[in-house]
Amino acid sequence: TEVKVDVDIKDYRGVWVFIEQRDKHIAGVALELVSEGRKLADELGVELAGVVLGEDVEDLAKDVFAYGADKVYLVDGPVFKDYRTDPYTDVIVDMINEYKPEIVLFGATNNGRDFAARIAVRVHAGLTADCTELSIDPETRELWQTRPAFGGNIMATIICPQHRPQMATVRPKVMKKAEPDYNKTGEIVRVQSDVKEEDISTKIQEIVEHAVKTLNLAEADIIVSGGRGIGGPENYHLIEELANALNGAAGASRAAVDAGWVPHYRQVGQTGKTVAPKIYVACGISGAIQHLAGMQTSDVIIAINKDPEAPIFKVATYGIVGDLHKVVPILTKKFQELKEAN
Amino acid sequence: MEIIVCIKQVPDTTEVKIDPEKGTLMREGVPSIVNPFDKNAVEAALQLRDEKGGKVTVITMGPPQAVDALRECLAMGADEAVLLSDRAFASSDTWATSYTLAMAIEKIGNYDLILCGKQAIDGDTAQVGPGIAEHIGLPQVTYVQKIRETNDDGLVVERAIEGGYEVLTVGLPAMxxxxxxxNEPRFPTMMGTMKAHKKEVPTWGAAEIEADEDKLGMNGSPTRVKRIFAPERKSQGEMIEGDDENQVCTLLVEKLLDKKVI
Ligand SMILES: Cc1cc2nc3c(=O)[nH]c(=O)nc-3n(C[C@H](O)[C@H](O)[C@H](O)COP(=O)(O)OP(=O)(O)OC[C@H]3O[C@@H](n4cnc5c(N)ncnc54)[C@H](O)[C@@H]3O)c2cc1C
Ligand SMILES: Cc1cc2nc3c(=O)[nH]c(=O)nc-3n(C[C@H](O)[C@H](O)[C@H](O)COP(=O)(O)OP(=O)(O)OC[C@H]3O[C@@H](n4cnc5c(N)ncnc54)[C@H](O)[C@@H]3O)c2cc1C
Known part of the structure; x- marks a missing residue:
């Protein structure tokens, strides 16, 4: 059965990236996507635009240009200060209908996934979740979107042949950031919006940052995680200290979270966060498939476990068989010394 | 409070493999479970009902055997269940799935709150909840880690975001x-399980929910799965050995410096 075509797909041109920001700070994944979007736009021979929403955020355009965009669509106003589903969706849908981009990319963050799913339904577009690879089929100009599913046990390549735009959320840290060039500039298109505060039923009362001031997992280049092998909450500081010595973030397995040793927001894995840092250090973690689902695409995996048969060693780049209570403090000291020497 | 909870029956993903020759999923013999996040959604609904009164209805779209997942939720304490099952629903992506669920919710009518899990552990998209909200035209809050209170304005909830959380108020009805x-989902009681097995669970198809055929199943799905393949496994790594912990750690640091990882 052929699908009824909603739109004339030839009318749609150009690649867009949603520039997620909080407190005027651009999420790392947005710049990764501008870098990736540049490649896709070049292959298609079209323009690359960043879409910036917020209050008083015009300044962010220079970063978006530096990473490769030709154009920035700017929606500026108090209603857009912090991300909220309704006002953000209303404006972006109007813009998509007016300017007709063929591809729209979002970071697979909590806000990106919340937002993209809503837009896709309203504009009747396909949305591929949590992609780890994007490419263009030169013959059809289709976007091939590859993503893990079933907790990382399988990969699927997804296309949207008859609907536009082709929409995807992309995992943080998977695409590489280009070298920024701050000599580059581009066109800023100011988009007016008549969204009114009175019409929005969700209100933000406050935004609370986690008390422990370490990096958040999605943004970290280096993550050190502790599992049941740490033995108790009193030992988690070993993990945090190693993370600090590496300027990274501290994570955990579900066993450590379920035991109440570590807060849930630090959990890595299928029912926690999916991460892909440059270095992932697993300490006292056995390597259950649900844990691997959240970290196995990391560039370098270091595993420390006293059991030489632990499955974590099957995915590890470097493995150390030993007692983490001895190994981790020594590593911390060595990295600390390196840091101070530099 | 009238609450509808959307639950999905999923394969226990630890055991799903790819047929290396055909490149298809091998689901045979893989046990089915209620999507873990959806049990949290049922638990949240039961707590609200126990506090405020009202009714909890669980719905799922799936093959006939998905009724088992509904019965498990009835055994936990849900009041009603509806199975959405029809050939026309097959091969739905998240657009068509959320449309189908939205039409069923509209048919049930009279609800204050729709609850979903954060995501299903098989499809892993987290798109169906927002999709339902959009099809119906409801406000949504995703990644809710706590319901602080219910009041005249609606709900006050905590929503997880990277590096922290937001406190939001949202008017009802909402998703x-x-x-x-x-929360920690309760276990079904013996009594609950017995009651659940006696409960009538209606099955609704495309006709019952008055759906537009063009928006169902494959027809209603903009995405196409082009191919499925097994992920590349990392090649066998290197074990670092030495006389003592200190030497092992020195070797590791040298390797990382050598390879310019740090
Ligand atoms: C639906 C579902 C979803 C799940 N989601 C997740 C998820 O998101 N994230 C997740 O992590 N898990 C998840 N799990 C749980 C997962 O199956 C495992 O139970 C969990 O990952 C085990 O955590 P662990 O490796 O810390 O503990 P264990 O498996 O108990 O392993 C502890 C390890 O520490 C080692 N060890 C002990 N003492 C020392 C020492 N002194 N020095 C060095 N090593 C030591 C042991 O040899 C062992 O390998 C999920 C499970 C299910 C069913
Ligand atoms: C390998 C593979 C990859 C896929 N990738 C995509 C993709 O990128 N984009 C896309 O649009 N579709 C995709 N699909 C299709 C998608 O899995 C189905 O549409 C599925 O019905 C719903 O998506 P989900 O499992 O991701 O659910 P999620 O959106 O993750 O589920 C969120 C919540 O919605 C509710 N819910 C979800 N499904 C049901 C249901 N059937 N009945 C009741 N409640 C439900 C539950 O409360 C659940 O916790 C893919 C399918 C496969 C096999």
């Missing part, structure tokens, strides 16, 4: 998708 950390 809320919940995190694992929101």
């Amino acid at each position: 809320i998708a919940v995190e694992k950390s929101i």
